[in-house]
Amino acid sequence: VLRQPPEITKAWLHAIESELKNLILDNKTFKLELPVPDERVIPTKLVLKAKSLANGLLDKLKARVVARGDLQKDNEWQDTWSACASTRTVKLFLALATSMKRRVRQGDFVGAYLQAKIRNKRIFVRLDARYQQYFPELAEWFGRPLLLDKGIYGLATSD
Numbered sequence: 001v002l003r004q005p006p007e008i009t010k011a012w013l014h015a016i017e018s019e020l021k022n023l024i025l026d027n028k029t030f031k032l033e034l035p036v037p038d039e040r041v042i043p044t045k046l047v048l049k050a051k052s053l054a055n056g057l058l059d060k061l062k063a064r065v066v067a068r069g070d071l072q073k074d075n076e077w078q079d080t081w082s083a084c085a086s087t088r089t090v091k092l093f094l095a096l097a098t099s100m101k102r103r104v105r106q107g108d109f110v111g112a113y114l115q116a117k118i119r120n121k122r123i124f125v126r127l128d129a130r131y132q133q134y135f136p137e138l139a140e141w142f143g144r145p146l147l148l149d150k151g152i153y154g155l156a157t158s159d
Contacts, residue, residue, distance in 0.1 A: 013134055015061040016046060020127075020138055023065055023152070030125070030146035041124040041145045043068045044152075046131070066154035067125050116151045123148045123155065 002009055023029040035041060047066050051059045085093075097104045129143030148155075 011061055012048060012063070015048070015063040016131065017135055019046075019063040019065055020131075020135060020141075024138060024141055027150060029148065029150045029152060030141065031149055032140065033145075033147040035122070035124045035145050035147075039122060039124055041126050042071055042155075044125050044127055044154075046128065047153075064153055065127065067152050069154045069156040072156045118148050118151060125152070 002012075004012070044065050044067050047064045049062045049064075051062055053059045094104060096102075124145045124147055126145055127142045132139050132142035135142075
């Protein structure tokens, strides 16, 4: 991404900055706290994706900070799951709304998954220090252990 023409690099850096500010400043996903010596720190990576409209035109550029959950040890988690509505639940909800003559609206919560607090465990991650130079106002968050207060994509578990 950083080897692209300047206008493309600028657009990708804007997407990355938006993701980082959402996690760090808006959602307060991380805490600046040091782990004790036996606590592991899971590295993160950036996953970048260009989203297209149905007609094939570029819609937006998305950046996600993703934990390298594949590096978590088996004893660091018990179960993997993600809270989501089953098809049966959605059908029941729609049937009830219809029978009660209620209007159903769609909603989209940006980063809804990231609102889940992590309970009963301490998980540390590290943001890639290579991006520190592009976001000097967030410099203190790069290349050091960060205690996760809320879930991020890629963890083996986020309960």
